[in-house]
Amino acid sequence: MSYPIDHRPIRQFIAAVEHGNITSASLALNISQPALTKSIRKLESSLGVKLLERHSRGVVPTSYGEILLRRGKLVELEFEYAAAEIEAMKGGNKGAIRIGASPVFATLFIPKVSAKIIQSNIGLKVDLINGVLDTLVPNLLQGDLDIICSALDFPDHPEIVKEHLIDFKHTVFARTNHPLAKQKNITAIDLMAYEWVMLAQDHIAISRLGSYFSSNGISPPTIAMETNSFETAFSMVKEGNFLTSATSSMANAAQISGLTPLLIQGTLWNFPAGVSYRRSTSTPKIVKEFINSLRNEIASVLTN
Numbered sequence: 001m002s003y004p005i006d007h008r009p010i011r012q013f014i015a016a017v018e019h020g021n022i023t024s025a026s027l028a029l030n031i032s033q034p035a036l037t038k039s040i041r042k043l044e045s046s047l048g049v050k051l052l053e054r055h056s057r058g059v060v061p062t063s064y065g066e067i068l069l070r071r072g073k074l075v076e077l078e079f080e081y082a083a084a085e086i087e088a089m090k091g092g093n094k095g096a097i098r099i100g101a102s103p104v105f106a107t108l109f110i111p112k113v114s115a116k117i118i119q120s121n122i123g124l125k126v127d128l129i130n131g132v133l134d135t136l137v138p139n140l141l142q143g144d145l146d147i148i149c150s151a152l153d154f155p156d157h158p159e160i161v162k163e164h165l166i167d168f169k170h171t172v173f174a175r176t177n178h179p180l181a182k183q184k185n186i187t188a189i190d191l192m193a194y195e196w197v198m199l200a201q202d203h204i205a206i207s208r209l210g211s212y213f214s215s216n217g218i219s220p221p222t223i224a225m226e227t228n229s230f231e232t233a234f235s236m237v238k239e240g241n242f243l244t245s246a247t248s249s250m251a252n253a254a255q256i257s258g259l260t261p262l263l264i265q266g267t268l269w270n271f272p273a274g275v276s277y278r279r280s281t282s283t284p285k286i287v288k289e290f291i292n293s294l295r296n297e298i299a300s301v302l303t304n
Helices: 007-019 023-029 033-047 063-089 104-108 111-119 133-141 188-192 204-215 229-239 248-256 284-301
Strands: 052-055 058-061 095-101 124-130 147-151 159-174 198-199 223-227 242-249 259-261 268-279
Touching: 007 023, 007 033, 007 058, 007 063, 023 033, 058 063, 095 104, 095 111, 095 133, 095 204, 095 284, 104 111, 104 124, 104 147, 104 229, 104 242, 104 248, 111 124, 111 284, 133 147, 133 159, 133 188, 133 204, 133 268, 147 284, 159 229, 159 248, 159 284, 188 204, 198 204, 198 229, 223 229, 229 242, 229 248, 229 259, 242 248, 248 259, 268 284
Parallel strands: 095 124, 095 147, 198 223, 198 242
Antiparallel strands: 052 058, 147 268, 159 242, 159 259, 159 268
16 A cells, blocks of 8 residues: 655654654754644645643654654664765765664663764764663654664564674672671671662663572562763762662773672573674665674673
8 A cells, every 4th residue: 555645744744743843843954844744744735643731831743653663763764874875985985874782782882883883983972871771772762863882681572683792780889988898708788788879861771780689588679879870870889878880890990990799699690792783684884884893892802
């Protein structure tokens, strides 16, 4: 089945949703408000459904609109991929790659990998967004990111390809003069006595932390602070008798911040990690190059 829809109304619809109102979207698109309204209504008529709910404060997508928003962003993305490939064939390598990364990837691997691909692709821009699974995966599905570097233990999705690159082990960190710092065989009850600092919106990690305590027959610990930065978390833990959780790979960064890993009973949790990107008829060259460079950088770190 085909529909008489060109590309511009879809882009205009996306702008209306992202801005939250027709006035702001029309200004951003440099078209009149009546023209934008007419375009969206024509799009609704073509599809035979209502795409936007209009209210006094602006517009929000209907359930049908949510589908078009997600698919429409992918159409936009495929067009950008095509333009990038054409530019490469013409002898240029301009464009951008939008990378979402968990704090551990952003700290340990992404800077070196990004520097390499920028140097080998003159004119390339890297947009790096730090986040956690709960924010990165939705952004990938919505077309806001080209690739994410994170844990892979999230539900499989038909539109997402996962590539396993490394396994991480989580441990507990505290400041070097913490009462538990010199203690061995630390129990969950020992850990329960202290407040925790965790990454913001990392509901999966907080849930895993709760599972560790519940498996030992006790309630989850108190979380005193949430932050979107490992640096802030480490600095906060250094200021008091707080605890935090991070991968053992972050031990050097933690040590520089004045922290030390604790010798706890059992395993906090382990998880596979790597890259995830949207399934496409042809994965963009720059995405492939980024994955290969990241794979080589991880292998180099693991062998040293």
